[in-house]
Amino acid sequence: MRDVAIIGIGQTKVGEHWEKSLRHLALEALQAAMRDAEVDRVDALYVGNMLSGELTGQEHLGALVADFAGLRGVEAVKVEAACGSGAAALRLGTVAVAGGLADLVLVVGVEKMTDATGPEATAALAMAADADHEVAHGLTFVALNALLMRRYMYEYGYKKEDFAPFTVNAHANGMNNPYAMFHMKVTPEAYAKARMIADPINLLDSSPVADGAAAVVLAPADWVRGSGKPVIRIAASAVATDAVALHDRRDPLVLEGAALSAHRAYQQARIGPEDVDLFELHDAFSIMAALSLEAAGFARRGEGVRLALDGEITLQGRIPIATMGGLKARGHPVGATGVYQVVEVVQQLRGEAGANQVPDARVGMAQNIGGSGATVITHILIRET
Amino acid sequence: MSLPSKNWRLRNQRYRLVGEICEKCGTPIFPPRDVCPECEAPAQTPYVFSGRGEVYSYSTVYHPPAGFEKYAPYTVALVRLEEGPMVTAQLTDVAPEEVHIGMPVEMVTRQLQEEGEEGVIAYGYKFRPRMG
Numbered sequence: 001m002r003d004v005a006i007i008g009i010g011q012t013k014v015g016e017h018w019e020k021s022l023r024h025l026a027l028e029a030l031q032a033a034m035r036d037a038e039v040d041r042v043d044a045l046y047v048g049n050m051l052s053g054e055l056t057g058q059e060h061l062g063a064l065v066a067d068f069a070g071l072r073g074v075e076a077v078k079v080e081a082a083c084g085s086g087a088a089a090l091r092l093g094t095v096a097v098a099g100g101l102a103d104l105v106l107v108v109g110v111e112k113m114t115d116a117t118g119p120e121a122t123a124a125l126a127m128a129a130d131a132d133h134e135v136a137h138g139l140t141f142v143a144l145n146a147l148l149m150r151r152y153m154y155e156y157g158y159k160k161e162d163f164a165p166f167t168v169n170a171h172a173n174g175m176n177n178p179y180a181m182f183h184m185k186v187t188p189e190a191y192a193k194a195r196m197i198a199d200p201i202n203l204l205d206s207s208p209v210a211d212g213a214a215a216v217v218l219a220p221a222d223w224v225r226g227s228g229k230p231v232i233r234i235a236a237s238a239v240a241t242d243a244v245a246l247h248d249r250r251d252p253l254v255l256e257g258a259a260l261s262a263h264r265a266y267q268q269a270r271i272g273p274e275d276v277d278l279f280e281l282h283d284a285f286s287i288m289a290a291l292s293l294e295a296a297g298f299a300r301r302g303e304g305v306r307l308a309l310d311g312e313i314t315l316q317g318r319i320p321i322a323t324m325g326g327l328k329a330r331g332h333p334v335g336a337t338g339v340y341q342v343v344e345v346v347q348q349l350r351g352e353a354g355a356n357q358v359p360d361a362r363v364g365m366a367q368n369i370g371g372s373g374a375t376v377i378t379h380i381l382i383r384e385t
Numbered sequence: 386m387s388l389p390s391k392n393w394r395l396r397n398q399r400y401r402l403v404g405e406i407c408e409k410c411g412t413p414i415f416p417p418r419d420v421c422p423e424c425e426a427p428a429q430t431p432y433v434f435s436g437r438g439e440v441y442s443y444s445t446v447y448h449p450p451a452g453f454e455k456y457a458p459y460t461v462a463l464v465r466l467e468e469g470p471m472v473t474a475q476l477t478d479v480a481p482e483e484v485h486i487g488m489p490v491e492m493v494t495r496q497l498q499e500e501g502e503e504g505v506i507a508y509g510y511k512f513r514p515r516m517g
Binding site for chain 1: 395416418422441442443445446447450452454456461462470471472474475486497507509
């Protein structure tokens with residue numbers, strides 16, 4: 001197996017792009033990544049996307065995006081793993097380069113969500129859950145997370161306002177990210193007053209529906225070693241699964257898929273959680289941030305919220321999360337999110353994160369979750385000196 | 386609008402809580418999945434659940450997905466059945482503020498969703514506070 005490096009990154013601003021279609025968003029991100037990598041061709045293209053068929057009536061994105069980007073003829077496929085589609089595409093790209101089946105691989109995550117109404121988008125997102133046994137009973141994604149949050153509060157004795165630091169931190173960091181959807185400070189008081197979506201989850205616990213695309217270019221690490229450019233190596237790329245339906249999990253408050261995925265990633269990278277300088281986790285909802293911190297070994301069971309209350313998740317804390325705004329403030333264009341997370345880790349490791357720079361960041365982890373925890377993809381990136 | 390075949394196929398589990406039991410390790414299984422989640426043995430022996438359980442967690446949905454607008458707000462729950470498995474369902478015959486974790490509930494058959502004026506009316510299990 002060959003070491004794989006990320007040699008280029010690109011992203012569009014996340015938001016409501018009324019003037020841009022899915023293919024335009026993908027093009028903008030992938031052209032930026034190819035410019036950054038200084039390449040004008042690739043051997044393969046992997047497109048991460050969840051909902052193009054349901055929300056825009058367009059499937060077959062591999063060929064569509066390749067053709068639209070002037071890459072006609074290239075090997076190209078779409079990869080779908082619910083909200084984990086972006087990182088799943090990166091995983092396949094990494095496998096291709098590591099295995100020597102391709103040298104230059106382009107990975108783009110893209111989602112166009114604002115062509116549909118709110119209830120349509122809500123119904124489409126619920127397709128990541130169990131159609132026969134969750135969705136048929138009227139469950140939404142927010143409701144599934146609300147069930148987790150309510151039980152978490154009950155078992156560990158937290159109050160609703162104890163979750164505020166996740167939202168406050170994400171929005172504080174989003175202020176300095178030009179690509180973030182929201183540039184809006186949130187106070188604990190605003191959090192306490194936010195409109196309820198599915199009790200106890202309110203609007204400020206939830207990541208927004210949005211459009212966006214992000215891209216990376218992969219190459220064998222040996223191609224860039226000695227070039228003078230920073231070498232950002234993919235030290236781990238791990239996928240794990242769990243039951244799709246919450247009711248089928250052994251213990252719904254333990255994200256076993258996330259724990260397994262993180263464990264595999266630590267083994268591949270030969271590091272532990274204590275070596276990680278920043279963690280881009282899947283904070284689609286505040287409760288997911290808490291459960292992810294616990295599953296990845298940064299907090300003991302029931303103490304993910306305590307970690308946030310103690311200020312350890314901020315840029316100055318023990319384990320900074322959502323350093324560029326996270327899903328909450330940067331936005332959550334679902335199939336693109338996993339690639340955004342990795343692009344942001346690369347920004348941090350290159351020292352290009354501006355006001356949000358984590359000092360001397362060398363090891364960054366990104367974890368992308370599909371559904372309520374059923375597909376979990378963890379990448380660890382390490383900057384070589 | 387879809388054909389009624391899907392609802393028909395699910396009739397035993399939806400109307401009567403028919404799951405399965407693993408002949409090898411004795412684990413009762415709901416929803417039915419044909420492979421035991423505990424010991425991975427094939428498990429296709431039907432098993433009828435009592436319908437009694439208690440609320441593990443709950444939430445009230447104020448922003449429903451397309452197709453459920455006319456039912457909102459409604460309360461959903463994870464119910465721990467007394468035989469062991471957990472099931473996702475709506476609660477009925479109870480005000481949201483009266484629901485609590487640990488509340489004893491029992492299964493009833495109710496309308497789940499109506500697919501428009503000429504579409505299928507899907508029926509299935511919901512849970513209400515246990516009587517007596």
